[in-house]
Amino acid sequence: MNATIVRLGMRSVFGRRRGVLLLILPVVLILLAVVVRALAGAGVGTGGDVLAALGLQVLLPLIALIAAASLLAPEIDDGSVVYLLAKPIPRMTIVVSKLTVAFGCTVVFAVLPILIAGFILAGGQAGFVLAFVLGALAGGAAYCALFTWLSTLTRHAVVIGLLYVLLWEGLIGGVVSGVRWVSIGWWTGAIAEAVSNKVQLVSPNLGAAYAVIATLVVLVGMAMLAARRLSGFNLTGDE
């Protein structure tokens, strides 16, 4: 990891307008948690539904997408990434530094709000909330790696990332059960389920071991692919 790239990355995430989105989405989740708590009272049933539907399936992937796609895609698009690449730094170090920033943002703007919303919704059920937090940490890391790689691949990383989240995980994943084996969102749910038996999200259950291994494979694999992609960066474009 390179401290300078991390620092520049932080500036680039918060220096752009889409950085505001990072703040809006978690506020919406917490406000909704307050409203649900006021209307339905504390409990794992409704609480679990809100945390899963809004926290894990919407907030987590969107925050990871905004953070990861603000880091490399604009720099590759406008060519300024060349100032990072024309340095004697291993490409993997650049990717890991960018990933660290994206993951840090995801923890602050997705995982932490899920934790807060969890306590609002479920009251003192620490195990239940912890399950969502651990699931979100694993899922957040995998999403960041996937979207970072997408950013090195295409200038349309945000659109493709959205299509992945909405179509693949949301729509197709909800209908075709086989998709769940290759869907970060469903692995996140499987990990959360394994931590607390009060969480019931995924059926048929994928198994925590599979979900953890698949998450690790995506994390490491996407980072390696992104580094490979950066090491073959063309200054004159890929046309």
Add this chain to the structure above:
Amino acid sequence: MSTIALDHVSRWYHNVVAVNDVSMTIGPGVTGLLGPNGAGKSTLISLMSGFLAPSAGSVTLDDQQLWRNPDAYRKIGLVPEREALFDYLTGRQFVTANAELHKLPDPGAAAARALETVEMTEAADRAISTYSKGMRQRVKMASALVHDPSVLLLDEPFNGMDPRQRMHLMELLRTMGAQGRTVLFSSHILEEVEQVARQIEVVIAGRHAASGDFGAIRRLMTNRPNRYVLHSSDDRLLASVLIRDPSVRGASLRSQGGLDVEAGDFGRFAQVLPQLAREQSIRLLEVTPTDESLESVFAYLVAS
């Protein structure tokens, strides 16, 4: 002392050939890479800076392959043509970040030195987003110089610079060359290259068309007619004084304003034009070599 060597290098994009079987060696001193727009200059600089893989042949820096070799950047300073920088930083923060990425022992001092070299100390603490084109160019230059590289590659560095900045950068490049650095810059303007580089490499349509000392190439050019479009405060008077000078073969007024001039000896023409204008108190508003003349200059070079 570093040497970049291209050995039978070709680069194609699908069925379009951008660089065609080019072999050249760029050694210490200033080399000008000259060619019309779209000739393959940027492709060559990308190849020489390790940001493009050759489709055939090899590109090496001191016998080491450049492609997928980040360690080579210890020796290379690159000034790309594209203007995008980290606009949310100040000039000083940007150059310091470059120094840190090179893991220099005292990044702040190195950045201050580089900024001073390009005369950007005063504006260094302003955000890059407020910079003019010329200032951006100089900050790019500072970021390329910050680690004291033995090779400096610049893609169209004079674009967007005003005459004073242009003179300063030319002086800077000459100094870098005299210090034994390998400096290569690209340009599509012959006069620009001629003022800085001892060695000129000419590329046309992806091919290496000519290579040699600027004096030899200049002699080839001397008797070549060049066409310019001039705009001045008094085109008619300017036409009448220019036609009296032996360097000018023809001058005609354009119906929409301005003046077409054909110069027989462009070296002399470049000297007498401002002189004559000053003597007659004519204000020169624009002096543009016409595209046609530029193309024909290169065509003439190839034919020679």
